[in-house]
Amino acid sequence: MQDTTSQLDAATANTAPDEVRRPALSPSRASDFKQCPLLYRFRAVDRLPEQPTKAQVRGILVHSVLEQLFALPTAERGPERARALLGPTWQRLSAEHADWLELFAGANDEPTATESWLASAEALIDGYFELEDPTRIEPEACELRVEAELASGMLLRGYIDRLDVAPTGEIRVVDYKSGAAPREIGEAKAMFQMKFYAVVLWRLRGEVPRQLRLMYLSDKQALAYAPDEAELRRFERTLEAIWDAILRAGKSGDFRPSPSKLCNYCDHKARCPAFGGVPPEYPGWPEPNPGDESALDRAD
Template sequence: MTAMTAITTLTSSPPAPTIEPRVSPSRLSDYKQCPQLFKFRFIERLPEPSTVYQARGTAAHLALENLYQLPAHDRSPEQLYELFRQAWSELRMEEYPDLFSSTEDERAWGLESMELLANYFTLEDPRSIDPMFCEYDMLEELEGVSVRGILDRIDEDENGDLIITDYKTGKAPPERYALPAFFALKIYALLIRKRLGKTPKEVRLLYLNGPTMYRLEIHDKQLDAMDKQVRALWDAIAKALSRDDFRPRPGRLCDWCSFQDVCPAFVDDSAGEGVAAR
């Protein structure tokens, strides 16, 4: 009689990834928009192709930051144009070496960028502004999660009230759809309240492509609600991380997403080929 012994091999699934409890307003916005997008960017850190719009935004922000390093009477359109050229010279070879296929394309992009920068002076007069901070880097703890934000500019008005301004080189949304665009700015206001012990009076979105300025008054009840929302979002992220469950949320913004070729909402793995799932 032969004894037979059954041997069972146990396999365990790989441990769920862990991440440091530190996040930016942009990544929180990604999770709200689409958990899968958050995973691609924040956890897997997949590369994304550089775009002419991203390059314009980076160079314009640097130029505007440097504009406010000049004496007030020197903050002219011509100075801003020159600062943009300098910023692009610094960024071009290191961050965007292969962005343009020809000198003509790069020149056309530069001229269009100058037109957008000219619009800035129709929104506000930089000679009359004395910023408290430009490109203000903050990292604050919000009960279990650290939030890092870089504010374009913070001003103090004649009454001592704080105003947060964010520059945008993209096109302004219609006013009825503008409120979601303030999501990150309300988090910035929350961080400012925690760091400086003072609630900002107002946040502003300056869209150079328009040009358009949207303004939103800020109050403590609003920031208290945002504090709860940030922590709730982080709790949701932590739960999704423990389950490795970052489901895509298809919508209109998918048309501008650079991850379509790897997103489960667009790729049917069982078929072995890319299939639109929307």
């Protein structure tokens, strides 16, 4: 997590405006295509706007506070200091993204609604401190942008919440989740993201991460997983198959809907032919880059 750049802008902050970037696959976009190819198209090709939720924005706020916490000297990384960062961080984020304030518009008592929401973010920060002691951790990087090209020529790109590297070289990938620990389907989706990062780090550093750690701040649970090289090879082939399918759909424009219970939470349901809607005219495969994800994508 970078001090001077909000998470929302992190996906483009490291790219010069005139720099042409190759199409790449991110964890969020891969998950979109697996869930529903048409959803992938709406987000990555049409780039249709979506209204963020309070939960998503809260996740960005909490991530930003934890980023700033690890930028402090070790002895200062206490709960009180983290809580003190919440208000100023929200002021900065809401100034940068004024539309987020609309989430609280119309409330009977808007100041109280915002205060209650900030209190829920504070509870997540407190939950973090019940899972680990940041004074005993010195990450190699926070909000680390990673990019790796596979032997097939496919490009993987994403952002890692935190990367810990032991003095002996073992790698741990840490991801903060502001929601509660998921059931089986949600856990599989979260672990898909973590294996994605594991493949990227393995190809970049030649070292299979020793541990993938998911920290669910809401219910104060942590899930840890230790991948092996054979598993990452199989997962790499899975990613290549997803990307091949995306490229085939991109050439033809045939991104088909895949209806499920998740459709009830989709911002684009009215445009979906599975529900009588009409998608926008297909604009063609985007250049230079249909694979990026924003902080809202990464917020749970």
